[in-house]
Every structure is written in structure tokens, then in C-alpha cells.
Amino acid sequence: MPEITLHVNGREHRLDVPDRMLLTDALRGRLGLTGTHGGCEHGVCGACTVLLDDRPVRACLILAVQADGHRIRTIESVAPSEESLHPVQEAMRDCHGLQCGFCTPGIVMSLVALHEQDVRPDAAEIGEALSGHLCRCTGYRNITAAAHRALGCPAPAATPAAETARPDTDDAHEGAGR
Ligand code: FES
Ligand code: FES
Incomplete structure (x- = not known):
């Protein structure tokens, strides 16, 4: 099982992931970032959109191993504080x-x-x-x-x-x- 490093919402995470694990599942299942939703899981609905190196991508179309070393932002990072919104x-x-x-x-x-x-x-x-x-x-x-x-x-x-x-x-x- 490959070890990867994901930089998610400003924090570094080292994970062992199966070759075929989707980025959606790594974010939700491994990191508990369930704000990224899995809908169609084949690139149609956009529910799983995250920012990869500042560009919107569909996390259901990217394997976790393909995100190795990249910067990812999820919805959990968007609000500037608990009391305020973007x-x-x-x-x-x-x-x-x-x-x-x-x-x-x-x-x-x-x-x-x-x-x-x-x-x-x-x-x-x-x-x-x-x-x-x-x-x-x-x-x-x-x-x-x-x-x-x-x-x-x-x-x-x-x-x-x-x-x-x-x-x-x-x-x-x-x-x-x-
Ligand atoms: S879950 Fe629908 S585009 Fe990813
Ligand atoms: S799917 Fe319910 S608000 Fe968009």
C-alpha cells in the first residue's frame, strides 16, 4: 500500500492508501472531512469539488495517490472562523x-x-x-x-x-x- 502525503487545509497528513482509493474517500474516510460530498462518483454532479493547488477539481475523479504532495482545500477551510463566513x-x-x-x-x-x-x-x-x-x-x-x-x-x-x-x-x- 503506497504511503502518500496530502497537504489538506494547511495541515500535512501521511497516509497509507490502497492504489485505487479515491481522493473523496481519503478525505472523508481517512481524514474525517465529510463536508466533501460523494454523489454520482463519476464526475457529473460536482458535489465532491475541492481545490487542488487552488484549482477546482472533482475529488471522485482523482485517486488519492495522484494527489500525493499536492495542496488540497476542502469546504472545512473556507470560513475564516467559527463565527464568520466566507x-x-x-x-x-x-x-x-x-x-x-x-x-x-x-x-x-x-x-x-x-x-x-x-x-x-x-x-x-x-x-x-x-x-x-x-x-x-x-x-x-x-x-x-x-x-x-x-x-x-x-x-x-x-x-x-x-x-x-x-x-x-x-x-x-x-x-x-x-
Ligand atoms: S461525486 Fe459527483 S462529480 Fe464527484
Ligand atoms: S441538491 Fe439540495 S440544495 Fe442542491
């Missing part, structure tokens, strides 16, 4: 950009990567960043509004919480790509 997290909360929250950590990680770039993205770039994320609850309207707010891009208005699409509405079904 601007992306604040925008997701304020714009009601989540319901069950399963997709949320992955979306936040993709938007954090964009937030850290020294440019103000336009709507197309935000759409591109969100395009790899599936949400089965919200219909994407409020997620998009949150992204625009966090990234300083003129945005479509968020939908008030009471009007947010429910899973059984047409809006939600469209958003889920069904």
Missing part, C-alpha cells in the same frame, strides 16, 4: 442559494476559486463555473444570484425564501437537467 457562503445564505445543502460545498468551492482570481467575472464566466454542478432542489436561480453577489457581478434578483422552487416544481426539474 463572502461566498454569506451570499449563498443571504440569497437562499441552498435547500438540502448536498450540492452546496462543491458549489462554494468552485465559487471560492473564482473569488480568489484577481478579476471580476462576468455572467458567462459565472455560468461556466456553475455549469459543472447539479442541484436537485433549488432550480439554480438563487445559486446564480448568490454567485453574482459574491463575485461583484450585476445579478438577477434572488427569489425570496418562500418562493424558492420546490423539488416538485417545473423550475426545479428544469434546473436538475431533467
